[in-house]
Amino acid sequence: MQIKIDDKTFEPYLLKSKIEARVAAIGQQIKIDYKDKQPVFLGVLSGSFFFMADLLKQTALDVEISFVKLASYEGVRSSGKMELQLSIHTDLKNRDVIIVEDIVDTGHTLKCLLDLIYQEKPASVRVCSLLYKPAACQVQFDELHYIGFEIPNEFVLGYGLDYNDKGRNLRDIYRLASI
Ligand code: 5GP
DSSP, X not given: OOEEXXXXXXXXEEOHXXXXXXXXXXXXXXXXXXXXXXXXXXXXXXXXXXXXXXXXXXXXXXOEEEEEEEEEEETTEEEEEEEEEEOOOSOOTTOXXXXXXXXXXXXXXXXXXXXXXXXXXXXXXXXXXXXXXXXXXXXXXXXXXXXXXXOOSOOEEBXXXXXXXXXXXXXXXXXXOOO
């Protein structure tokens, strides 16, 4: 069923059951990959909070959790400007860091965040992003290790992702309707 948020109409795209299955699979993989380690999960606010919570339920590792906020987006178009709104409080030195992102679009946000994180001298850094838009991404990331879904260059919302700060609480992911 289509939904309307402000001036835009959205249609269902990735349903809850499909997201849940994929998040569970990624969580299990991380559990195996970090079996003998104590990684720090670094969630990028605000979009990653659903994903982060569901992922952490799967991993059952001895983990630490922290959040950062970087803003680069207004409405449905990337502004290109970057602002650090919350700093990293956890000590990342010699730690295995897993950055949890909602979506990698142009890649500018992630590039900026990685630059900041490497200054903290972590032992390793991997990125886990629920969504990835390969056609939009302008940066090559060796760290982008776990990807939920590769999607076309379309605007999506739901499951943590917003449009004008609305729609984050939707359980399914929607995309702009093609009508
Ligand atoms: P990037 O810097 O990779 O272009 O953009 C990253 C940020 O832009 C994401 O963390 C997210 O907040 C926002 N963003 C990019 N694409 C979308 C999209 O399709 N839907 C929503 N809701 N936000 C997006």
